[in-house]
Amino acid sequence: MVAKVFVSAQEVADRAGVSRSAVSRTFTPGASVSPETRARVMEAADALGYHVNHLARGLMRNESGIICLIASDVATPYRSALLRELTLQLQQGGKVAMLINTDRSDGSVDRALRQAIRYRADASIILSGLPDKSIAQLCLRSGQRLVLINRDDDQPGPLRINLDDHEAAGRVATAFVRAGCRRLAFANSEAGTPSLMAREEGFVAAATALGLAVTVERFGWTGYEAGKVLAQRLLTRRERPDAVFCATDLLACGFMDAARQQFSLTIPDQLCIAGFDDIEQASWSSYNLTTFSQPIREIASRAVEWLGAPIPEDHSPRRDSLRLKADLVWRGSIRGG
Amino acid sequence: MVAKVFVSAQEVADRAGVSRSAVSRTFTPGASVSPETRARVMEAADALGYHVNHLARGLMRNESGIICLIASDVATPYRSALLRELTLQLQQGGKVAMLINTDRSDGSVDRALRQAIRYRADASIILSGLPDKSIAQLCLRSGQRLVLINRDDDQPGPLRINLDDHEAAGRVATAFVRAGCRRLAFANSEAGTPSLMAREEGFVAAATALGLAVTVERFGWTGYEAGKVLAQRLLTRRERPDAVFCATDLLACGFMDAARQQFSLTIPDQLCIAGFDDIEQASWSSYNLTTFSQPIREIASRAVEWLGAPIPEDHSPRRDSLRLKADLVWRGSIRGG
DNA sequence: CAGTTTGTTGCACGCCCGTGCAAACCAGTG
DNA sequence: CACTGGTTTGCACGGGCGTGCAACAAACTG
Numbered sequence: 001m002v003a004k005v006f007v008s009a010q011e012v013a014d015r016a017g018v019s020r021s022a023v024s025r026t027f028t029p030g031a032s033v034s035p036e037t038r039a040r041v042m043e044a045a046d047a048l049g050y051h052v053n054h055l056a057r058g059l060m061r062n063e064s065g066i067i068c069l070i071a072s073d074v075a076t077p078y079r080s081a082l083l084r085e086l087t088l089q090l091q092q093g094g095k096v097a098m099l100i101n102t103d104r105s106d107g108s109v110d111r112a113l114r115q116a117i118r119y120r121a122d123a124s125i126i127l128s129g130l131p132d133k134s135i136a137q138l139c140l141r142s143g144q145r146l147v148l149i150n151r152d153d154d155q156p157g158p159l160r161i162n163l164d165d166h167e168a169a170g171r172v173a174t175a176f177v178r179a180g181c182r183r184l185a186f187a188n189s190e191a192g193t194p195s196l197m198a199r200e201e202g203f204v205a206a207a208t209a210l211g212l213a214v215t216v217e218r219f220g221w222t223g224y225e226a227g228k229v230l231a232q233r234l235l236t237r238r239e240r241p242d243a244v245f246c247a248t249d250l251l252a253c254g255f256m257d258a259a260r261q262q263f264s265l266t267i268p269d270q271l272c273i274a275g276f277d278d279i280e281q282a283s284w285s286s287y288n289l290t291t292f293s294q295p296i297r298e299i300a301s302r303a304v305e306w307l308g309a310p311i312p313e314d315h316s317p318r319r320d321s322l323r324l325k326a327d328l329v330w331r332g333s334i335r336g337g
Numbered sequence: 338m339v340a341k342v343f344v345s346a347q348e349v350a351d352r353a354g355v356s357r358s359a360v361s362r363t364f365t366p367g368a369s370v371s372p373e374t375r376a377r378v379m380e381a382a383d384a385l386g387y388h389v390n391h392l393a394r395g396l397m398r399n400e401s402g403i404i405c406l407i408a409s410d411v412a413t414p415y416r417s418a419l420l421r422e423l424t425l426q427l428q429q430g431g432k433v434a435m436l437i438n439t440d441r442s443d444g445s446v447d448r449a450l451r452q453a454i455r456y457r458a459d460a461s462i463i464l465s466g467l468p469d470k471s472i473a474q475l476c477l478r479s480g481q482r483l484v485l486i487n488r489d490d491d492q493p494g495p496l497r498i499n500l501d502d503h504e505a506a507g508r509v510a511t512a513f514v515r516a517g518c519r520r521l522a523f524a525n526s527e528a529g530t531p532s533l534m535a536r537e538e539g540f541v542a543a544a545t546a547l548g549l550a551v552t553v554e555r556f557g558w559t560g561y562e563a564g565k566v567l568a569q570r571l572l573t574r575r576e577r578p579d580a581v582f583c584a585t586d587l588l589a590c591g592f593m594d595a596a597r598q599q600f601s602l603t604i605p606d607q608l609c610i611a612g613f614d615d616i617e618q619a620s621w622s623s624y625n626l627t628t629f630s631q632p633i634r635e636i637a638s639r640a641v642e643w644l645g646a647p648i649p650e651d652h653s654p655r656r657d658s659l660r661l662k663a664d665l666v667w668r669g670s671i672r673g674g
Numbered sequence: 675c676a677g678t679t680t681g682t683t684g685c686a687c688g689c690c691c692g693t694g695c696a697a698a699c700c701a702g703t704g
Numbered sequence: 705c706a707c708t709g710g711t712t713t714g715c716a717c718g719g720g721c722g723t724g725c726a727a728c729a730a731a732c733t734g
Binding site: 355356357358359362369370371374393396397398399 | 711
């Protein structure tokens with residue numbers, strides 16, 4: 001068994017003929033080292049293949065540099081795109097991402113947060129689920145920062161980043177009406193997360209204001225297959241909808257495929273469709289889906305920026321809650337773009 | 338500034354009225370603690386919200402529990418699916434995944450590996466690119482284990498997991514011929530990674546053996562848009578191909594969309610298509626793509642299993658190179674399945 | 675030249691944990 | 705009671721690092 005034998009600062013010091021402190025200072029920006037010693041240290045370090053032990057450094061500095069990303073369904077187009085952007089920007093900020101998968105079971109997020117605590121992560125970014133209040137409080141008490149993305153929670157402490165789901169959904173209703181649609185429907189999943197429900201409520205509210213009723217159907221999780229089932233259910237109704245707003249693009253893709261292949265409908269002539277997220281597939285020409293783009297870059301940059309900023313002394317009315325705008329991307333699934 | 342104030346074992350010990358060792362032993366499986374003290378410690382730990390500091394534990398044990406995943410294009414369907422499976426299985430094995438994004442620039446993988454060393458990762462799993470020999474050697478010398486997935490490298494030390502790309506590609510050629518196709522083409526990206534090239538070579542070799550020539554076209558990276566361009570190029574040729582093997586499913590999706598919409602071809606009647614990876618979209622009914630499924634679960638489980646196994650004393654002829662089989666998933670893009 | 679400033683270096687301590695070792699304890703035996 | 709074997713406990717050390725402090729050297733200042 002070849003034990004772990006990473007080279008330590010002491011070995012570098014011995015080889016360079018200096019004290020270990022000198023080595024440490026060489027790798028600490030702003031520390032006082034003469035150019036000569038620095039050079040000798042660097043040479044020895046290169047020769048030996050020395051790399052600062054961030055575990056030990058984290059112990060000392062009380063700052064591990066680790067940011068925990070907590071998410072489920074990470075292989076989903078939208079999630080993976082967000083994860084990509086987050087990890088990229090964290091890396092640029094000198095942090096490193098620790099990825100923890102959650103499932104839909106109870107306590108899954110709590111377990112993930114416990115892991116984050118064990119590794120003394122500087123912060124946790126939660127993309128799915130909601131932690132128990134007590135464990136969230138523990139994180140905050142411990143000095144760990146928390147970011148909730150698209151989880152419409154209201155407890156103070158974490159940074160909450162959300163979209164204007166409600167308002168955006170209203171814009172779709174208007175667009176549908178302008179396209180001459182009268183029989184509106186909303187295709188949702190049964191997941192019932194705040195942002196999905198906000199889209200549904202926003203759509204229904206706006207339609208009602210325009211004097212139209214909305215048929216709402218909910219099924220399964222927000223995936224392609226669920227979209228097909230939803231199409232099955234909505235398109236076999238007596239009063240077949242002529243416009244459907246799907247809560248996510250994945251649902252929309254499944255919906256469109258079923259609409260075209262099983263019901264021989266043409267889009268957008270016989271049926272208008274809108275989605276949400278602007279996943280890559282929405283732009284594929286088979287779908288060419290009109291949808292809302294999640295401001296992924298901005299979400300990530302706001303989160304990272306907030307993590308880098310110092311915690312203010314005063315308990316001032318800090319902007320811990322952001323509501324970003326989702327832009328409507330016009331493509332071909334609604335008439336008269 | 339609320340400094341980090343994670344509760345330490347000492348505080349738990351004080352509260353429970355025992356020594357710090359007792360606390361440590363309580364959280365160390367197999368250590369000798371009486372039931373009473375264990376109970377008192379647990380109670381105090383719960384009350385204070387204590388969690389073992391894995392940074393310090395890693396320092397002691399010389400084993401951080403961190404596994405580094407190094408990859409580019411993590412938002413891609415295939416990559417994200419593999420990442421998901423890896424992180425899941427690592428979690429089940431009690432490890433934790435650290436995700437490092439690379440780009441296509443030189444030294445990107447090397448920088449990622451350096452980061453892995455700094456955090457004293459127990460192992461690194463590389464999904465994209467190839468590390469420089471010297472840095473790879475440094476990892477191995479340091480006792481860090483290395484796994485290369487679909488990177489057909491031949492240096493000893495790392496575990497290398499590859500597919501039977503060459504042979505699989507041959508099976509497609511046969512299928513095309515059986516479907517009555519005569520004018521074969523291969524659509525590749527310019528990335529030139531070993532597995533992509535193996536698919537190309539395997540296809541060409543098999544076709545040649547069957548007495549058919551293959552038109553090869555390469556463009557861009559392995560994405561949807563590149564697939565469209567490749568269709569543009571291949572389908573405007575004098576001798577239009579009647580069967581195209583795309584190096585990846587993403588290329589195939591782009592290719593199919595262009596073939597249908599710009600060239601009004603029907604699939605599989607006028608054009609047979611095959612892909613590779615079996616990404617989720619391949620099963621979407623707009624594509625219904627015949628393709629090879631990457632044995633993602635097996636790749637992940639083999640990797641995790643290998644990481645968990647002890648390094649054998651003797652330098653025996655260890656199975657450090659695995660070649661897994663990619664199964665052909667018959668769908669509707671080749672005639673006569 | 676004495677005195678002061680500036681810059682560099684090494685020592686020693688602490689961060690939090692696991693563990694070898696020896697002391698302490700406890701129950702059982704003759 | 706003395707003795708033995710087994711279990712539990714605390715002490716002290718080490719793992720790799722950053723940093724305050726004091727010692728020291730060099731460079732100025734008057």
